[in-house]
Amino acid sequence: MTTDELLAVLRLQHTPFIGDVTAKKLISNCGSPSEIFKSKKEHLLKIDGVGTYALQGLYDGEHIEAAEEELQVIQNNNWEWSYFMDDSYPSYLKHCIDSPVLLFKRGNMELDGRKIISVVGTRKITSYGQAFCDQFIEEIAPLDPIIVSGFAYGIDIAIQKAALRHNLQTIGCLAHGLNQLYPKAHAKFKTEVEKNGGFLTEFWSTSNPDRENFLKRNRIIAGMSEATIVIESADKGGSLVTADIAHSYNRDVFAVPGRSNDKYSMGCNNLIKQQKAHMLTSAADLVYMLNWEMEKKQPMIQKQLFVELDYIEKTIYDYLQKEGKQLLDSIALECKLPIFKTSSTLLNMEMKGVIRPLPGKLFEAI
Known part of the structure; x- marks a missing residue:
């Protein structure tokens, strides 16, 4: 990102009533932060979700002055920054609709491809x-x-x-x-x-x-x-x-x-x-x-030996052993139990180490 574009983002950030979601809409429709301020207000008002209220202070000179002052601070301190469309921006955060348009950073971060x-x-x-x-x-x-x-x-x-x-x-x-x-x-x-x-x-x-x-x-x-x-x-x-x-x-x-x-x-x-x-x-x-x-082999999670199960727990355990991974609703239906009872029983069984939850609200016997 060039200095001019950074200045435009800072100016956008300083404008009241323009949050990250609205800012991204403006940038997406105009092509770049600097192009927003070259566009006519009539054009910007046609953007879905952008109204008169959000744009009322967009062209005020005070925001230019504030942006220039903050840019000077950034440059004087050699702070790094990540624009939401840059490769250096945290990849998981990019997928969040309300993530910051701009992040300031200091240190020695290496985020690419990392857990x-x-x-x-x-x-x-x-x-x-x-x-x-x-x-x-x-x-x-x-x-x-x-x-x-x-x-x-x-x-x-x-x-x-x-x-x-x-x-x-x-x-x-x-x-x-x-x-x-x-x-x-x-x-x-x-x-x-x-x-x-x-x-x-x-x-x-x-x-x-x-x-x-x-x-x-x-x-x-x-x-x-x-x-x-x-x-x-x-x-x-x-x-x-x-x-x-x-x-x-x-x-x-x-x-x-x-x-x-x-x-x-x-x-x-x-x-x-x-x-x-x-x-x-x-x-x-x-x-x-x-x-x-x-990616890296971990010790297997093993069921505790000689765990005592009550009748309901054993019914659920036997069902999961026979049918494999199952959804909460399916377990309740097949074991003829109300949802609330099934849910609390599964939690107790998890704490006993005889079942484990899986992504997608699935459960399986260990």
Whole structure:
């Protein structure tokens, strides 16, 4: 992208009421960002989904001045950027309709053809969450994935520090401009992260870490990876928002289960119960669900010996052994069980290690 085109994108970004979806429509119809500002308003109004409200400030001079100032900051700091149509733009994120038109980045990222996992969770990490972060990264490290998170307190920084210890690339998605770092307490990790990964943001140097920016940032975390993992979460919080966004993008979501009375396991348990996330007890679960074992052989998941099954569980197990992979609805129909009972029984059987969920809401006996 040339400097003139970058300037045009910045000008577009600074215009109120023009978000990423509208900006992409304008660029697609006009051919390039700079051509938008050469087009007559009458022509732009013919574009589906673009109205007078969105275009009312498009030609205001203040946006040119602001764009020129931000361009100067980018050039003075030698920041890199990725335009949504460039090869350097994260490939998974390209498929998200509301992904940023422009990303600013700093560090040493190599995303092309790599496995990418996003990990989120509570800022009030427990010893259980810390132990799982360490265990998961140790188990997944041989596959050399990139670990994406938000560089925040709690699970975010725990998983990114674990990734660094195992020489994995890790990327922090920021809710502010690259000229600052939040929280300041994590500045001591900045150099190491930039050497082996780096930082991404859609926000200008004039943006502060405001609450709405964190919520907006979550779609980048969810969108740029193949799967999103929630390690610990209360029954409400930004981690669950990220999981919902990933689910809306048709990405795999995983959640680490915990005891029913643990505050910071409630969100994860609910995701699993509502079938919005696969249960994650080890890296092997993720490797299997994403079909990564075809590239690097992993230990087989084996059924526990001498597991006791009640009558309903044995009925379902016998059916799956005989018929192979089956949908939830088919299992309920053939075993003459209500859906809610079948769903809860399958979850119990999964925890006992006698069945496993598959993509497409299928289940099979182990």
